Amino acid sequence: MKVREAMSSPSEVIPIERPTLHMIVVSRIRDMVIEGTLPAGARIHEGQVGEQLGISRTPLREALKVLASEGLVELVPSRGAVVTTLTPKAAQDMLDVLKELEAMAAPLICENASDEEIAEICQLHDKMLGFYATRSRLEYFKLNQQIHSRLISLAGNESLSLVYEILQTRMKRIRFIGDKKEDSWQAAVEDHDKIIEALKSRNGPRLSAAMVEHVTSSWERIKRAL
Amino acid sequence: MKVREAMSSPSEVIPIERPTLHMIVVSRIRDMVIEGTLPAGARIHEGQVGEQLGISRTPLREALKVLASEGLVELVPSRGAVVTTLTPKAAQDMLDVLKELEAMAAPLICENASDEEIAEICQLHDKMLGFYATRSRLEYFKLNQQIHSRLISLAGNESLSLVYEILQTRMKRIRFIGDKKEDSWQAAVEDHDKIIEALKSRNGPRLSAAMVEHVTSSWERIKRAL
DNA sequence: ATGAAGAATTCTGAATTCAGAATGTAGTTC
DNA sequence: GAACTACATTCTGAATTCAGAATTCTTCAT
Numbered sequence: 001m002k003v004r005e006a007m008s009s010p011s012e013v014i015p016i017e018r019p020t021l022h023m024i025v026v027s028r029i030r031d032m033v034i035e036g037t038l039p040a041g042a043r044i045h046e047g048q049v050g051e052q053l054g055i056s057r058t059p060l061r062e063a064l065k066v067l068a069s070e071g072l073v074e075l076v077p078s079r080g081a082v083v084t085t086l087t088p089k090a091a092q093d094m095l096d097v098l099k100e101l102e103a104m105a106a107p108l109i110c111e112n113a114s115d116e117e118i119a120e121i122c123q124l125h126d127k128m129l130g131f132y133a134t135r136s137r138l139e140y141f142k143l144n145q146q147i148h149s150r151l152i153s154l155a156g157n158e159s160l161s162l163v164y165e166i167l168q169t170r171m172k173r174i175r176f177i178g179d180k181k182e183d184s185w186q187a188a189v190e191d192h193d194k195i196i197e198a199l200k201s202r203n204g205p206r207l208s209a210a211m212v213e214h215v216t217s218s219w220e221r222i223k224r225a226l
Numbered sequence: 227m228k229v230r231e232a233m234s235s236p237s238e239v240i241p242i243e244r245p246t247l248h249m250i251v252v253s254r255i256r257d258m259v260i261e262g263t264l265p266a267g268a269r270i271h272e273g274q275v276g277e278q279l280g281i282s283r284t285p286l287r288e289a290l291k292v293l294a295s296e297g298l299v300e301l302v303p304s305r306g307a308v309v310t311t312l313t314p315k316a317a318q319d320m321l322d323v324l325k326e327l328e329a330m331a332a333p334l335i336c337e338n339a340s341d342e343e344i345a346e347i348c349q350l351h352d353k354m355l356g357f358y359a360t361r362s363r364l365e366y367f368k369l370n371q372q373i374h375s376r377l378i379s380l381a382g383n384e385s386l387s388l389v390y391e392i393l394q395t396r397m398k399r400i401r402f403i404g405d406k407k408e409d410s411w412q413a414a415v416e417d418h419d420k421i422i423e424a425l426k427s428r429n430g431p432r433l434s435a436a437m438v439e440h441v442t443s444s445w446e447r448i449k450r451a452l
Numbered sequence: 453a454t455g456a457a458g459a460a461t462t463c464t465g466a467a468t469t470c471a472g473a474a475t476g477t478a479g480t481t482c
Numbered sequence: 483g484a485a486c487t488a489c490a491t492t493c494t495g496a497a498t499t500c501a502g503a504a505t506t507c508t509t510c511a512t
Contacts (some may be wrong), residue, residue: 018303018304019303020301020303020304020494020495020496021495021496022291022495022496045463046463046464047462047463047464055496055497056496056497056498057464057497057498058284058495058496058497058498059495059496059497061288061464061465062287062288062291062496063291065248065288065289065291065292066291066292066294066295068292069292069295069296070295071388075246077244077245077246077464077465077503078244078246078463078464078465078502078503078504079463079464079503079504079505080463080464090384090385093383093384093385093386094385096330096383096385096386097327097330097383097385097386097389100326100327100330101323101326104322104323104326157319157322157323158316158319159316159319159320159322159323159393159396160319160322160323162297162392163323163389163392163393166388166389166392167385167389170385246464246465246466247465247466248465248466271493272493272494273492273493273494281466281467282466282467282468283467283468283494284465284466284467284468285465285466285467287494287495288466303473303494303495304472304473304474304493304494304495305473305474305493305494306493306494
């Protein structure tokens with residue numbers, strides 16, 4: 001009681017993070033799938049993988065249930081978990097939905113985002129350009145994803161962010177293989193410049209177009225790289 | 227091997243359902259949340275609820291992890307699961323996304339659905355009218371949800387169905403309380419007639435408009451009932 | 453040598469058990 | 483009388499254990 005009253009403001013209070021083991025495992029396995037350590041079609045052996053991570057089967061099993069509901073793995077009764085394979089059609093479908101969501105988000109972002117939030121995005125973008133300059137591909141990739149998620153969240157619609165995040169996660173492992181070639185990467189960076197520009201000027205339609213265009217051209221680049 | 231070859235066609239093969247306990251528990255608890263047995267804000271006591279369902283804590287815990295990733299419950303570390311409360315703003319946001327998804331689905335449905343599939347929807351619709359006639363509210367509600375899901379799936383985009391399903395599930399517990407009053411219910415039935423009509427004539431724009439209108443007016447009815 | 457049947461092993465599904473964190477209560481002190 | 487501390491209880495997080503299903507390997511018959 002006393003402690004709570006002593007705090008200056010609720011917004012400053014950041015609860016200490018104390019993730020449970022299964023949450024750590026969820027993101028760990030997500031990374032393994034994205035990076036290809038667990039390739040599509042691979043069976044996840046509870047005993048084996050659990051031992052690798054140095055944990056018992058229980059938290060691993062709980063993590064697999066979550067990943068299954070996210071669609072990254074499939075649970076076959078009494079046969080365990082298998083990493084789902086992403087067919088070109090499935091990827092195309094996902095991108096179609098993502099485009100729709102981005103198109104929906106753009107005007108909301110321009111309307112609802114504060115100047116500070118936009119400035120923050122620009123800052124992240126500059127940082128990302130730094131990674132591009134030094135060709136730090138993994139860092140670039142991770143920050144890139146973060147910027148996109150952050151951008152969508154500026155629309156101020158939780159549900160929109162939620163479904164975007166789900167599809168984004170599913171796409172990650174494909175996205176990562178794209179932009180490998182120098183010219184593809186450069187094209188992606190140029191796409192981003194347009195998005196940032198539209199965001200700065202709060203031009204809804206242009207932002208919408210730029211974001212959709214970015215998704216479309218990303219996909220083209222990925223298909224070429226396959 | 228032999229068995230697989232002996233089967234006439236892959237599409238005919240329906241694997242026998244043998245759901246694991248945790249899957250049963252997932253849908254069971256979903257129902258409990260939707261029906262209000264577990265009201266918003268209620269803490270789910272692992273030992274207690276587990277005993278009620280006659281199962282051990284393990285499958286219950288696994289189910290809770292899944293429900294958490296669906297957003298129906300929230301997991302507070304070392305304090306357990308709490309049924310999430312749905313604020314009006316959150317509901318509004320959800321509906322905005324649902325509208326977008328339905329608008330996206332409509333033209334795809336008109337394009338991709340086969341005549342048989344459309345006929346099937348009409349059949350379900352007639353069956354639902356039967357439930358309306360006898361005022362079987364729960365059956366009506368369940369079939370209604372099924373028709374909507376089925377309709378979206380006709381767009382032939384798995385991802386679209388997936389995210390629709392997720393949001394739909396979250397909305398269920400609110401939807402259920404709507405259409406309680408006779409005139410609201412009747413209005414909903416009229417909305418449906420328009421949807422069916424547009425579907426039969428494969429008129430994309432009109433189907434889109436009808437579906438979006440249905441979502442919008444449903445929400446109005448729900449708000450009045452609150 | 454090949455194929456089938458049956459036993460043995462392996463792996464998953466679920467229950468039980470153990471350890472640690474949180475909450476609630478009683479007692480003590482100022 | 484109020485507040486703080488120490489203890490007891492309760493509940494979650496995670497490991498271990500047990501049972502049943504699936505796979506693999508062996509053996510036998512053709």
